[in-house]
Amino acid sequence: MIIKDKAVVSDDWTILRLQENETPESASVPAGKVIVPLRMWQAQRSRLQDRSGLGVWLASNERPEDLKGDLDRFDVIAVDFPRFADGRGYSIAYNLRARLGYTGELRAIGDVLRDQLFYMQRVGFDAFAPRPDKNIYDALKGLTDFSETYQTSFDQKLPLFRRVKRDGAAGPANG
Amino acid sequence: MYKYDVYDQQIVNERVAQYRDQVQRRLSGELTEDEFRPLRLQNGLYMQIHAYMLRIAVPYGLLSSKQMRMFAHIARKYDRGYGHFTTRQNIQFNWIKLEETPDILADLASVEMHGIQTSGNCIRNITSDEFAGVAPDEIVDPRPYAEILRQWSTFHPEFAYLPRKFKIAISGAAEDRAAIAVHDIGLSAIRNAQGEIGFRVLVGGGTARTPIIGSEICDFVPWQHMLTYIESIMRVYNQYGRRDNMYKSRIKILVKALGIEEFRRQVEADWADIKGGPGTLTVEEVKRVAEYFAPPGYEVSAEKDPALDLFKEQNKAFADWMQRNVRPHKMPGYAAVLLSLKKTGVAPGDVTADQMDRIADMADRYSFGELRATHKQNLVLADVKQSDLVSLWKEASAHGLATPNIGLLTDMICCPGADFCTLAFARSIPLAKMISDRFDRADFLHDIGEIELNMSGCVNACGHNHVGHIGIIGVDKKDGGEWYQVSIGGAQGNQAAIGKILGPSFNFQQMPEVIDRILQVYLRERLEEEPFIDTVRRIGVEPFKEWVYATPIEADDSVDKTNYGFMEKPDHYTVQRKSRL
Numbered sequence A: 001m002i003i004k005d006k007a008v009v010s011d012d013w014t015i016l017r018l019q020e021n022e023t024p025e026s027a028s029v030p031a032g033k034v035i036v037p038l039r040m041w042q043a044q045r046s047r048l049q050d051r052s053g054l055g056v057w058l059a060s061n062e063r064p065e066d067l068k069g070d071l072d073r074f075d076v077i078a079v080d081f082p083r084f085a086d087g088r089g090y091s092i093a094y095n096l097r098a099r100l101g102y103t104g105e106l107r108a109i110g111d112v113l114r115d116q117l118f119y120m121q122r123v124g125f126d127a128f129a130p131r132p133d134k135n136i137y138d139a140l141k142g143l144t145d146f147s148e149t150y151q152t153s154f155d156q157k158l159p160l161f162r163r164v165k166r167d168g169a170a171g172p173a174n175g
Numbered sequence B: 001m002y003k004y005d006v007y008d009q010q011i012v013n014e015r016v017a018q019y020r021d022q023v024q025r026r027l028s029g030e031l032t033e034d035e036f037r038p039l040r041l042q043n044g045l046y047m048q049i050h051a052y053m054l055r056i057a058v059p060y061g062l063l064s065s066k067q068m069r070m071f072a073h074i075a076r077k078y079d080r081g082y083g084h085f086t087t088r089q090n091i092q093f094n095w096i097k098l099e100e101t102p103d104i105l106a107d108l109a110s111v112e113m114h115g116i117q118t119s120g121n122c123i124r125n126i127t128s129d130e131f132a133g134v135a136p137d138e139i140v141d142p143r144p145y146a147e148i149l150r151q152w153s154t155f156h157p158e159f160a161y162l163p164r165k166f167k168i169a170i171s172g173a174a175e176d177r178a179a180i181a182v183h184d185i186g187l188s189a190i191r192n193a194q195g196e197i198g199f200r201v202l203v204g205g206g207t208a209r210t211p212i213i214g215s216e217i218c219d220f221v222p223w224q225h226m227l228t229y230i231e232s233i234m235r236v237y238n239q240y241g242r243r244d245n246m247y248k249s250r251i252k253i254l255v256k257a258l259g260i261e262e263f264r265r266q267v268e269a270d271w272a273d274i275k276g277g278p279g280t281l282t283v284e285e286v287k288r289v290a291e292y293f294a295p296p297g298y299e300v301s302a303e304k305d306p307a308l309d310l311f312k313e314q315n316k317a318f319a320d321w322m323q324r325n326v327r328p329h330k331m332p333g334y335a336a337v338l339l340s341l342k343k344t345g346v347a348p349g350d351v352t353a354d355q356m357d358r359i360a361d362m363a364d365r366y367s368f369g370e371l372r373a374t375h376k377q378n379l380v381l382a383d384v385k386q387s388d389l390v391s392l393w394k395e396a397s398a399h400g401l402a403t404p405n406i407g408l409l410t411d412m413i414c415c416p417g418a419d420f421c422t423l424a425f426a427r428s429i430p431l432a433k434m435i436s437d438r439f440d441r442a443d444f445l446h447d448i449g450e451i452e453l454n455m456s457g458c459v460n461a462c463g464h465n466h467v468g469h470i471g472i473i474g475v476d477k478k479d480g481g482e483w484y485q486v487s488i489g490g491a492q493g494n495q496a497a498i499g500k501i502l503g504p505s506f507n508f509q510q511m512p513e514v515i516d517r518i519l520q521v522y523l524r525e526r527l528e529e530e531p532f533i534d535t536v537r538r539i540g541v542e543p544f545k546e547w548v549y550a551t552p553i554e555a556d557d558s559v560d561k562t563n564y565g566f567m568e569k570p571d572h573y574t575v576q577r578k579s580r581l
């Protein structure tokens, strides 16, 4: 189960993580819908590119630009949060969406917890795989913690000051 | 000052609700302490030695009398009757119970306050010049921009989990009173030749383990682009700042590793895409926010009061206070007044609940209901009529808030140290007391004149020791003792500099003698009217070093450590008597 488009849905993707004794060149990709590590995609590109049902995931120290030109080959791109305190994934997501123009499913995986979801959806994630030991319905609530935001990000193209008429010192704004 | 509109209030209210739920989940065991820690930290709640400490944001140091009364209420209801103003222009309460924190934050929200982003690896409370809007040397009032930055940085989704904490300071006067050179980003609001407003931007300044003065990344960012330019700096830092070693994770390390040219190139490459985009500030928004900071209703007729000079002649204590604690104001007939939180015997920055109430009363009566907290841990009444100075002085004196020591040796900056902070290697509050006691002679203090003594209990340097004219820092000697390293020649402001370390460290009981010897060299070497820092700059560190280490420094046995133990210390804080020399 994952959260997608603000709802809990079933999920048939497998996330492939290399084991210690595997290399991106040699590891094999099982049948079915698989999200492979970026390094594996780069190493086995010719073998993988014609597969249907392919996704790729980025580690937090990898660069989204490495996928430039290939974005529409994937049904899903995932970004891994090795620890929730590692915030690089937020900028990766923002860059994938805003700079590279990726429009497909963007999924947060790894140490994904309820209290990070609000921020994650703002920078462009639309799918979330909360840590398996957590209640996914509970995590869903994290998407609605706030009903207003000040600054622009991927989800909100206009900052608050361009979006609404705000009160000035002279009193309530009219209109 | 700025007032919340419905949006600001809603965001803060929703934050309280979110946090209340998080605390609930922690108490029920649903969240582990590891998972809860960053959540509470982002609301200002730290675990200290004895209890939780709650740090409340005072945005750019500005607060109303109503907010000050709320602090008094919190001090009484949830704490032990006092609070502590910090070097971040914030206030901390040291004896807080986790279960009560949601209620405290709800109380705070009712007066437009919160603890959002006062700790954690995010953009912290923006700090600014305590004389903003009233200083005669002001070029641009930084407060509207500070408020705009506050809103922009609040819950910025991309920058809530940075490699490390991130501090921004902004000043808009000829003299930098916001220490912008030792911040992750320092903004100096200026006007170009055409009279347009913009910012000189410094990046990568800081103290702690790697004290360094910020580098100029841009000499003029037009005001419209302030937010997008900073966004690009943040994005480069968020992606490339080190996360493998917390001592190398501040932006200063990244800037140093890349070099300022390469760092600038990366920032500008990022900025090229968002410059001029929707994040660009509008004239209307700046105007809207700036209106909140319009000058209050000054009495134009308020002229210099001749009775004032007379009283000054007759009353030495008042004259001292006028000299030390009263600053010029851009409006004729007005003055800015510093309330000293550095009375000898009181921990620097501490204020009792009763004092808070009295301070709020004074603000209402004498200064349009507003106050400012300074990064030197004092308070300011910024808009006082000169004809009110005598009565204000009397009142402030009655409440222990008129010690005429602003800028003098006893006006020390001091972090909480080992009495409260788990990271400390040594105590700082008792050391500050010990130094105050030793030198608490008005004539001597005035003779020494302007000097900044800054003190931190550990390498994190919350007490800004590196930029103190004299800096003291608790160091880890691994022998269980309490050791201090001393530096001189640091400075904040336009001539910001990092102090130079004198030499091997000293123990607790040697410290007053060390300070004494440093002052002896100054008194011996100074030219007429020359302040301490200028003497250090002129003659260098060597003469000080020679004199301080000339003969062994006996531990001062008259210093009974129990007199200075703020509370029972664990064994490993026992003062070592062995001399280092």
Ligand code: SF4
Residues within 6 Å of the ligand: B415, B416, B417, B418, B421, B422, B423, B424, B425, B456, B457, B458, B459, B460, B461, B462, B463
């Ligand atoms: S300098 Fe060290 S001891 Fe002092 S408050 Fe900061 S972390 Fe604590």
